[in-house]
Amino acid sequence: MSPTCVCRGGSLGGIWRLGEAGMDGLFTRHRHLVEAALAAQATRGFWAPFSEIPSGKIYGETAKEDGLAAFGALRDKPFILPNHPETGRLGGEVSPFGPALGITYPVAPIDALVTAAQSSAPQWAALTPAQRTGLCVEMVLRLNALSFTMAHAVTHTTGQAFAMAFQAGGPHAQDRALEAIVTAYADMTRTPDSAIWTKPQGKAAPIVLEKHWRIIPRGIGLVIGCQTFPTWNTYPGLFASLVTGNPVIVKPHPAAILPLALTVSVIRDVLAEFRLPRDLVLLAADQTGHEITKTLVQHPAISIIDYTGSNAFGTWVKNHAPQAQIYTEEAGVNTMTLAATNDFAGMCANIAFSLSLYSGQMCTAPQTLFIPVDGIDTDQGHKSFDEVCRALATAIDDLLSDPARAAGVCGAIANPATLERLQLLRELWLGEGGTVVRESATLASGRTATPLLLAASADHTALYQDEWFGPIAFLVSVGDADSGIARAAHLARSKGAITAALYDLDEQRINRAIDAFGLAGVNLSINLTGSIYVNQSAAFSDYHVTGANPAGNASLTDTAFVANRYRVAMWRRPTGV
């Protein structure tokens, strides 16, 4: 589709406001997008309906200024969600780049949110899958038009640099939303609305029944967001639950409420325009130290939970919500194994970027790099373990030598605890006589930290086998490349992993690695150089998380992610009776 078609802003024709006929019309209007998405998903080549380029040519000449102004207008004010349940206000977001946002959000007792969701549910459940699909696609298109505003909101809650906040918080999150919507649409419409069932009876008249099927939503969905990717990690669960007929309560991380408040606002506006209950999607904001997540998770009316966050809390959620279908993206220890390369400079530059991007605060960022103790063969000759370590440190230094580029790559540190952990680890490691290959440093503005590289041996399992979230990487010497692969696969199986990377030239060993990482349920990237990185996961092509190791039980977006959010009920009767 053309970019101008996607980014048409709020210019809706009047017909789309006219109740059910409008809803059907909406699906007709968006059908080409649904079909293109399904075609892309089937072939899994590159397809991106929402442009990742933050350009006025694509998003409208004034989009950039409008977004900045809109973000500014939200600051230091109550965030208004018309008709949202509200018995009070809270909000304590502080930008990782400095200022407090000064925004407050409506709060209401959990039972009030549940009641509001339940009373809204029947009208939404009564729509057809196509009608709900049309409405959900419309919501995503509205979010796309808001991408510049969203980019600022994401920047000042996550610490992502603007370009990344635009991409990951805007179009890439919208891609994942659309992916979830069409996956659910395809699965819901596998069952026809009705059929005539004619069973032959030999010479007697056949038995003829008419049968009718309908989608029965599972119940209220709860989506628990994280701070670092408040939209990207939330949209799939939100839209998968919504399109399958369930009301959704959105529980943002207390430090990253604004991106989801904006999202909820856009969705509620679309619902209201189509005379549907706004309270189908609700905001459940809370404050650090007074979190409501555990109470929400255990509420008997919560039937579906989508959770993104730590393994520790993910395990708690899985053990405390027997009433709910639970989808998690947790965390793991992502590894790289360096065996050989025919582009040493390209490899080092690529890894440097992967380690530096958003200061390692991506669930896809590598942390533990296995390097043969005797070094590796490269196009620049054999490189010793120490030479590889130094080259990686130098590549990071080079990447971050220009302050503006460094700021654009690293962004800021979302959570102060990440910095504290980094300092603690460094001191512990030095105290044990460990080697620091590259010191972390701060950048010009905001709460920042460039990657800390520590050299370790294979014996230091207590160090490198745990997740150290943030700009921390371990360069671990191992006996040989096969040993590195084995350790990396073992780590994926035992601790979880979302990504794995391998640099190698031995095709037989590459095949062994493919088998090992496949069985460990982790997606593997081989010999990435240039501007494609292990951290990247593209909707409609890459599944994000496999669900086959402790890094999460769900995958974005396979059928399993959508198929259990609803059930099918039938009625049948003899024809004409």
Next chain:
Amino acid sequence: MSPTCVCRGGSLGGIWRLGEAGMDGLFTRHRHLVEAALAAQATRGFWAPFSEIPSGKIYGETAKEDGLAAFGALRDKPFILPNHPETGRLGGEVSPFGPALGITYPVAPIDALVTAAQSSAPQWAALTPAQRTGLCVEMVLRLNALSFTMAHAVTHTTGQAFAMAFQAGGPHAQDRALEAIVTAYADMTRTPDSAIWTKPQGKAAPIVLEKHWRIIPRGIGLVIGCQTFPTWNTYPGLFASLVTGNPVIVKPHPAAILPLALTVSVIRDVLAEFRLPRDLVLLAADQTGHEITKTLVQHPAISIIDYTGSNAFGTWVKNHAPQAQIYTEEAGVNTMTLAATNDFAGMCANIAFSLSLYSGQMCTAPQTLFIPVDGIDTDQGHKSFDEVCRALATAIDDLLSDPARAAGVCGAIANPATLERLQLLRELWLGEGGTVVRESATLASGRTATPLLLAASADHTALYQDEWFGPIAFLVSVGDADSGIARAAHLARSKGAITAALYDLDEQRINRAIDAFGLAGVNLSINLTGSIYVNQSAAFSDYHVTGANPAGNASLTDTAFVANRYRVAMWRRPTGV
């Protein structure tokens, strides 16, 4: 497809034994059946690949005699499963029609079964979805050829009359097996094996990655069978786990081992023919009083559990296997609501059959019938509550007046406890001054009982709101039809229900009932007369159980039933690098 094609017995061409080429050939050979099944599933009209008619014209001139002889040859002997782990033997099956079967089955420690399954797994996981699909379809075709033998095995373990044992134990179970196989095949092949991903980079050269996906099986599947439908309720989980790449341990009910031992034998033979490890499918037989189910369920290596049985044990399973993905068909209280009919005789005859068939021992059999206290309008004039009760009793008497037909309809009682419960209930009810509308009676041969009908009022909730498995039905007077519908829907929601039926002529009330039962997640049959019954659930058209109420968390066979039995892992690399 033609019946002769399906029922070709064991006459395999030599090529099908030649390793992987043979496996691909097998899929090619069965592709038309897979495609026809998927087409049927999409349209949900009548389609039955395996003939339900126990006729020599279809199954081979000597099939009937051969089946009887084969069953006879199994009696009073050890059941041989070549190369199956075996450290001992057990078996205590006694036919509900009288004799002990005298068959013993191999037993081995659970850890030995798990080890055998694990060591067999990699070879099976390495096959393509198409290869596994071809093999699984082949297994089902072999089972089809064995239908007469199976019918005797099912008769003498479940108490089903021969015709029903043939249908439900043979072709209908095979239909459900094929349905599960093709549903899984369709979902697995939604993801291509590979793709070229080309991302434009403006004026620069595009980024080109090759990507490859593979199916990662979840782990060992455990299938827990029930006594009454040992094959029908077991095949979907067995074949869904198997075709998605998992080894399967089959745990039969201790009173109905033979049908599943035969099944395991057929499957293992096919695996061996194709030089695959037989131990991909294992039998875990046990004996009443020394059950091994709890130990199996809690084994850390069990990753998938398919369970058919009581709610009490189902709840236990769901609370004690956090390591496993669990699919259950449990039980509920199936209702009928009688509001009005334009075919009173047809209605009564139809209900009489539904109550009598296999003496009410079907999970789809009605138990609690709501009838307005003021009676109902019919084509024979208004009928009072008492008149309706008497007419239902008379219809049962008429149906069972011929001894041969009675035996063919009712079969025998699988479990002696069912008879004890029936007697206990009758005495309790008479003790409370309750009304017996129809007494249960025995038939000529076997452990038998015809339906016991008790009249109750809406206040007797403690009586009719619980499941009383077997030939027991409650005729409950309610204020009016809407009240009956409301009570029936409430029962489905709170206690679970697999079926609901309604007889009514008021289209507005019918629509209200459709909504009420739909929201309660129960399939509804309206105004059934003639030879189609609420008990019946046809593969490729009817979903069995919705998963949306306490009668079970899974549905035969939707995408959710298959999609979480495997995951997808990817590897990607720049093309040509």
